[in-house]
Amino acid sequence: MMGVTSSATSGGTNVPHAIYTPEFLTPQKTATHPVLTSSLLPLCRTATVWKNLNPFWGEEYTLHLPMGFHNLSFYVLDEDTIGHDDAIGKISLTKDFISSHSRGIDSWINLSPVDPNEEVQGEISVELQVVEESHKRVLCCHVIEARDLAPRDTSGTSDPFARVLWNGQVLETAIIKKTRFPRWDELLEFVLEEGTAGETPLIVEVWDWDMVGKNDFLGRVEFPLDALQKAPPKGWYRLLPFTSTEGDAGGKLGALRLRVRLAEDRILPSRYYQPLIDLLVESVMCPAEEKEDVTPLALLEEVCSLESRQDVATKLVKIFLGQGLVVPFLDYVNLREVSRTADPNTLFRSNSLASKSMEQFMKVVGMPYLHEVLKAIINRIFEEKKYVELDPCKIEPSRTRRISFKSSLSEAQIRESSLEVLTGYLGDIVESIVSSAEKCPPIMRVAFKQLHKRVDDHFPEAENQDAKYIAISGFLFLRFFAPAILTPKLFNLRDQHADTQTSRTLLLLAKAVQSIGNLGLQLGHGKEQWMEPLHPFILSSIGHVKEFLDWLIDVDCENGASEKKPWTLFHPSATIKEGYLNKRKAEGLHLVSRFTFKKRYFWLSNESLSYSKSPEWQVRTSIPVQEICAVERVDENAFQQSHMMQITTRDNGGQLSTMYIQCKNINELNQWLSAIRKVMVSNECLLPFCHPGAFRGSRWTCCLQTDRAVRGCSRTHSAVTLGDWSDPLNADTEAQMVYRQLLLGRDKLREKYLEFSSTGATEEQSSGARKDASGRRMAATAQLLEVIQDLQEAHDAFERHEEEAKAATDLVPHHP
Numbered sequence: 029m030m031g032v033t034s035s036a037t038s039g040g041t042n043v044p045h046a047i048y049t050p051e052f053l054t055p056q057k058t059a060t061h062p063v064l065t066s067s068l069l070p071l072c073r074t075a076t077v078w079k080n081l082n083p084f085w086g087e088e089y090t091l092h093l094p095m096g097f098h099n100l101s102f103y104v105l106d107e108d109t110i111g112h113d114d115a116i117g118k119i120s121l122t123k124d125f126i127s128s129h130s131r132g133i134d135s136w137i138n139l140s141p142v143d144p145n146e147e148v149q150g151e152i153s154v155e156l157q158v159v160e161e162s163h164k165r166v167l168c169c170h171v172i173e174a175r176d177l178a179p180r181d182t183s184g185t186s187d188p189f190a191r192v193l194w195n196g197q198v199l200e201t202a203i204i205k206k207t208r209f210p211r212w213d214e215l216l217e218f219v220l221e222e223g224t225a226g227e228t229p230l231i232v233e234v235w236d237w238d239m240v241g242k243n244d245f246l247g248r249v250e251f252p253l254d255a256l257q258k259a260p261p262k263g264w265y266r267l268l269p270f271t272s273t274e275g276d277a278g279g280k281l282g283a284l285r286l287r288v289r290l291a292e293d294r295i296l297p298s299r300y301y302q303p304l305i306d307l308l309v310e311s312v313m314c315p316a317e318e319k320e321d322v323t324p325l326a327l328l329e330e331v332c333s334l335e336s337r338q339d340v341a342t343k344l345v346k347i348f349l350g351q352g353l354v355v356p357f358l359d360y361v362n363l364r365e366v367s368r369t370a371d372p373n374t375l376f377r378s379n380s381l382a383s384k385s386m387e388q389f390m391k392v393v394g395m396p397y398l399h400e401v402l403k404a405i406i407n408r409i410f411e412e413k414k415y416v417e418l419d420p421c422k423i424e425p426s427r428t429r430r431i432s433f434k435s436s437l438s439e440a441q442i443r444e445s446s447l448e449v450l451t452g453y454l455g456d457i458v459e460s461i462v463s464s465a466e467k468c469p470p471i472m473r474v475a476f477k478q479l480h481k482r483v484d485d486h487f488p489e490a491e492n493q494d495a496k497y498i499a500i501s502g503f504l505f506l507r508f509f510a511p512a513i514l515t516p517k518l519f520n521l522r523d524q525h526a527d528t529q530t531s532r533t534l535l536l537l538a539k540a541v542q543s544i545g546n547l548g549l550q551l552g553h554g555k556e557q558w559m560e561p562l563h564p565f566i567l568s569s570i571g572h573v574k575e576f577l578d579w580l581i582d583v584d585c586e587n588g589a590s591e592k593k594p595w596t597l598f599h600p601s602a603t604i605k606e607g608y609l610n611k612r613k614a615e616g617l618h619l620v621s622r623f624t625f626k627k628r629y630f631w632l633s634n635e636s637l638s639y640s641k642s643p644e645w646q647v648r649t650s651i652p653v654q655e656i657c658a659v660e661r662v663d664e665n666a667f668q669q670s671h672m673m674q675i676t677t678r679d680n681g682g683q684l685s686t687m688y689i690q691c692k693n694i695n696e697l698n699q700w701l702s703a704i705r706k707v708m709v710s711n712e713c714l715l716p717f718c719h720p721g722a723f724r725g726s727r728w729t730c731c732l733q734t735d736r737a738v739r740g741c742s743r744t745h746s747a748v749t750l751g752d753w754s755d756p757l758n759a760d761t762e763a764q765m766v767y768r769q770l771l772l773g774r775d776k777l778r779e780k781y782l783e784f785s786s787t788g789a790t791e792e793q794s795s796g797a798r799k800d801a802s803g804r805r806m807a808a809t810a811q812l813l814e815v816i817q818d819l820q821e822a823h824d825a826f827e828r829h830e831e832e833a834k835a836a837t838d839l840v841p842h843h844p
Contacts (some may be wrong), residue, residue, distance in 0.1 A: 076525075097123060102122050115140065117141050128290055134287045138281070145245045148267050148268065151174065151176065151266055154232055154265065157256070164220070166217050166220065167218040169218070173190065174210050185236040187245070189212075189235055190233065191235060192231070195228045199218070203237045207731060209741040210719075232265075239342045247268060250268075294826060296822055305763055307815060309348075312353060313353075327780065334379065337380075338768055340766065343387040346757055346758075354500055358382075358478070362382050362482055365387055375498075383507075387507050395520070398508065399521065401460050401509070402509065408525065410522060410530055416445075416533050418536065419558045453537055465579040466575075467583075473579065474579075480499065480577075484495040484496040484497045500577050502546075513541060523693075544566050551563050576609040601606075608627065610691075611690075632703055654711055656677050659704045659746075660745065666730070667722060674687065676718060708746070716744060770818055780805075
């Protein structure tokens, strides 16, 4: 699993966006639009920042990649409205380099030029052997085929041929036109003269033939001649670029700030994690008088680092969602936080496990609710692009032409006009929020009700009556609504970042929403006195907000506070993703391309992928998820259409069928690919190979094979997905990450055990209650240490088994 965030500085006139692309064992890389990719196809694309040489994205992506990926590449491009985007530069990080930074990479890295000779991908299948003939020895190179080559022609394909070089001699295969999956099946021979230097390597290169100009390099493989006698090479080999002669251009192309962290883990069968999950659940379900004592969950918070606390909180929230105990879990961590707080003004202000857990809980559970409340208003702000400014130091009279075409407005008039616009937007935002209690997920309302009770019980004084409201509004307004208003792109409310003018409007609105969430307690105490014109509106909204919070927690939770309750968002029939896509008509093979696609509305759940003419249409066509055996990208040259994917299904009779779908952009394509791959991950019928083209004109457009039933020419990428708030719950994956954190903190746990043991010895003569508490602390620590030891031994056993299996496989001859 890979986490990525970025920002950049660059030194040309451009409209930058960034692309992330990993290269895999089956060589895959990407360049073009900002996206994280597999197989030279982008996986993630940032938004475009227009007319800016110092763009800030602040976008974060979680990528699930196969264990065999080799490097991760980042491309920064200048978007062009007409024609192809221009590459500004790139950064390529090897897997080994990323892995060597256990805490992750967080630094500015200079961009390097994009050299076509380094932009290679794919594999080649060859067989080499030395044959003894009459009075001579012959080096035979059987060039069989290649796959997933980089597209070098505008058609999205290449015209590849192989070139074999040895000892000054050069032999070439035939040219296969318009394919990235050529099959040559040619035998090239070199005569080995007596005294031939054994150090001379045999080199196999792949090139794209061009009728005009130079041929384009597609990759190379080098074989030491000495190794041929010991183990003649035979199989698939990764194509590599020429050795790079250029550095990072010394910052001339700009720099990209990256935060990258790799988490690479083996996930064991569920039974190995059950003891750890049981310990965590016992912490939450323990009697109320013991919740403030040392439990396994409390020990986890103590030993995990500050940097990893957000990740731990996310994993715990998902574990307890899967257990149906997320409300008791949040009540447990919130009770501990409240009990440790003496001043209500500092409640939940630190990055504690409680505050991080509540924050992640709202993101995982409340995103659909957030969209329903804010999306329409945010869209209107983006579309209207009104100029607003209250700070006298930042008012630009030249911009007032958007307000008045008659003459320039005075500073006072600009502030008055801005106040009117901001008050209008704020009124709509507050009204949408305070009327949304019924739309809020019930599980969020129950969690807030429990929080309200805990704070009210701990701070019953009259002067602290607002504390119970601020505890809820601090999360809902300050950590949920306000950040979404400030950066809508990061909450999927918009596809693009706001321009400078709209960003300023959003910033002012977010500040006001924060003040409303604080119930106006900070008004007049800050440095931004120019915000005072909004204070009357903020103060007048506080009563409505309190009524909303009272309404929000007016929910029945008598049976939900301690009993297991399944979370309906992950119910098998719950919709995971939906939206309009263009479906290709199966019978439209001979129609003009634009007439072969029909707009259809799609729904995806854990049970089925269905579609109809519109969301309201009563008749739906449904495909069971268990019948899906592959979902992959389609090469652009297959239908002369971009952003296409194919969904291959197998019916009960074993018959394969493929549906072709077009998305509106690369991000939508990647999101649908990822969502479908996640729900089909447990299917038994997954295909290891597929055709990235289409069968048209009596042959496959990708590999040019004429047999429609021939095995796919490209590997499938079912393991390549994007992390998302709606990811299916996977207790094993979440528990593995928790185990890793406990393993890092094992020394601290041992110190704790010795400390509790020492304390217990001195309390031998103490009251029974103190002795019992001391015993519980020791027991909790000992149980955690035992679970860590058992999981470590299980990992070691699996690792030994894998090494033995690999050693046994290496003894068996390889076949392509």
